[in-house]
Each structure stands twice: as C-alpha cells, then as structure tokens.
Ligand SMILES: O=P(O)(O)OC[C@H]1O[C@](O)(COP(=O)(O)O)[C@@H](O)[C@@H]1O
C-alpha cells in the first residue's frame with residue numbers, strides 16, 4: 001500500500017535567498033525517501049537550467065518552433081518539445097528514478113530498473129508559443145514506484161493524485177522561476193545569474209477575490225452550459241449578476257497563466273468541449289493537472305474537473321486528458337457550484353443578494 005503523501009504537512013519555511021539544494025537537504029534530513037525526492041528535484045532543476053540556456057538563445061539556436069510531427073488532435077510536436085524531453089530525461093539519469101512518463105513519448109521511458117521513484121513530465125508547456133518569445137514552461141510530478149510493478153509499465157503510473165510526493169513547474173520567462181511543492185507548502189524559487197535557484201519568498205499563497213479569469217474564448221460555442229454561464233456572468237460585468245467588472249487573460253501557456261494566478265489570483269479554465277478529441281478538454285491529468293493541482297492546494301488554492309478535486313482523481317491512462325479549472329479557491333468553488341447545480345439557476349438566485357457583498 002503506497003503511503004498517502006499529497007496531504008497537507010506543516011509548511012516548512014526557509015529564509016529568502018536560500019539555494020534550492022540547501023532547502024531540499026534541510027527538508028529531507030535523514031529520511032531516505034525524502035532524500036530520493038530531493039535528488040530527483042535537484043536533477044530536474046539541473047535539466048531545466050540547461051533548457052533555460054537553450055531557450056534564451058532563441059532562433060540563434062536553430063528553428064526551435066519547427067513542427068516535427070502532426071501529433072494528436074493536430075497538436076504538432078515541435079523541435080523544442082523534443083530537445084526539452086532529451087535534456088530533462090538525460091538529467092534524470094543521475095536520480096533514483098525507474099522511469100519517466102513524458103508527453104513527448106508514447107510509452108514510459110525506462111531509466112533505472114528497481115529504482116524507488118517515477119517522474120511524470122511535460123517537458124515543454126505552451127508549445128504554441130515556442131517561436132513567439134512568450135513564456136513557456138516545464139511541468140513535473142514525482143511519484144513512488146509501486147512495489148512489484150515494473151516502473152516502465154504504464155500501469156505503474158496509474159495512481160491517485162493524492163499519491164504525489166512532489167510537483168513543480170519551471171517557467172522560462174523574463175526571469176526563470178521554479179514553483180515547487182513537496183507537500184509542505186509551495187515554494188517559489190528564481191534562477192540567479194550563477195545558475196542557482198534561490199528562494200524568492202517564504203511560501204506562495206494564492207490570493208482570493210481577484211476579478212480575473214483565463215480561458216480560450218474562441219471555444220465559447222463548444223462549451224457546456226455551466227462554463228458558458230460562468231463566463232457570461234463575468235463578462236456581463238457590474239451590470240450583471242456579479243455586480244463587478246472582470247478582466248480576462250490567456251497566455252496559452254498554462255504555466256504562465258498559473259504563475260500569474262499565484263501572484264495575483266484568478267481562475268484558469270480549460271473545460272471539455274464539443275470539438276472532436278476535446279470531450280475531456282486539452283490538459284493531461286498525470287503531468288499537467290496533477291502537478292498544478294498539488295501546487296495550488298499547497299498554496300491555499302484549488303483545482304477541479306468541474307465536480308471532483310483533481311487530486312481525488314486516479315489516472316487510468318498515461319496521456320489521459322481532464323477538464324481543468326484551477327486558481328483562487330473562491331473562484332474554483334463557484335465554477336464547481338455552477339456544474340453541480342444544473343443550469344446554475346438554482347445557485348445564482350440565492351447568491352444574487354449575497355454576491356454583491358462578498359465576492
Ligand atoms: O491553444 P489553446 O487551445 O488555447 O490551448 C493552450 C493550452 O494548451 C497548452 O499549450 C497545452 O500544453 P502543451 O503545450 O504542453 O501541449 C497549455 O499550456 C495551454 O494552456
């Protein structure tokens with residue numbers, strides 16, 4: 001029986017500026033499992049640092065946005081997707097990891113047979129932004145390798161979101177940011193000029209009450225009623241049932257939208273919709289939704305598929321997709337209420353009076 005880990009532990013607090021390696025060592029102490037997790041996160045950070053240098057070269061380093069293959073649902077595999085995959089998996093050879101389930105590889109990539117950990121990986125998030133110099137990212141989750149199962153077997157990765165040992169993303173933007181959780185709060189690091197990730201502030205907290213939502217509005221006609229109603233209410237502004245104006249943002253790099261939400265709150269929505277192949281949305285459960293949900297929950301935020309907490313889901317496929325809503329807890333709970341109360345009418349009427357005051 002795998003130990004339950006994505007539970008809230010007392011937040012470990014470190015001084016601003018502490019290097020990642022020192023923070024991980026301090027957190028791990030003499031605990032063998034934690035030492036393995038720390039070594040794996042450190043290896044991912046080294047791979048991401050090498051990738052950051054490659055991204056910073058932009059077109060000088062070749063056509064990183066070249067489409068190599070059509071991929072699923074027309075979402076082509078770009079040159080940088082493969083470069084990122086190779087750099088990060090190469091870095092993980094130094095860690096106690098049995099296999100990696102990556103967006104860029106159909107089957108899990110075997111590393112060290114019998115090693116205690118597994119890594120789920122989105123090597124390059126925001127691929128449609130690769131050659132536009134906009135922020136892109138890397139997303140990862142660390143899991144235990146189940147006893148008696150070959151780590152390279154897809155079945156090894158079919159675990160509950162509550163089984164995550166660690167999760168994080170690296171954002172390659174104006175500065176390179178790492179957002180990390182090992183289940184003791186969410187820690188924001190920044191890469192310094194010497195290539196060292198240093199803690200930027202003690203612990204991240206997702207602000208509430210921000211009137212901002214992130215969604216790809218061009219899919220509006222394909223959405224189900226609850227999502228339409230939620231977005232309609234936001235864009236109706238102060239004349240509408242929400243009695244306040246809302247702002248919209250959409251970077252088309254989930255990591256960048258998540259980072260903004262950590263800074264100033266709001267909600268991100270990528271629902272399932274009526275387009276072919278998008279019934280379960282676009283984001284992958286194992287290496288996109290689980291990690292961002294763990295980071296959000298550890299910072300007081302929330303994540304749902306519309307009805308169930310993302311971390312309460314259990315993966316049934318390595319590349320399975322899930323509808324995804326994450327961000328400020330107040331906003332995520334409202335989107336969930338719209339889903340649980342068909343047509344949202346029952347929910348909206350009683351709130352109307354209250355809404356003006358609180359949200
Ligand atoms: O192009 P769309 O439909 O707006 O979707 C954008 C979303 O898809 C993603 O790019 C999916 O991730 P990948 O780039 O890793 O495939 C998210 O980062 C982003 O939020």
Ligand SMILES: [Mg+2]
Nearest residue numbers: 122125126288
């Ligand atoms: Mg992605």
Ligand SMILES: [Mg+2]
Nearest residue numbers: 103122124125
């Ligand atoms: Mg990707």
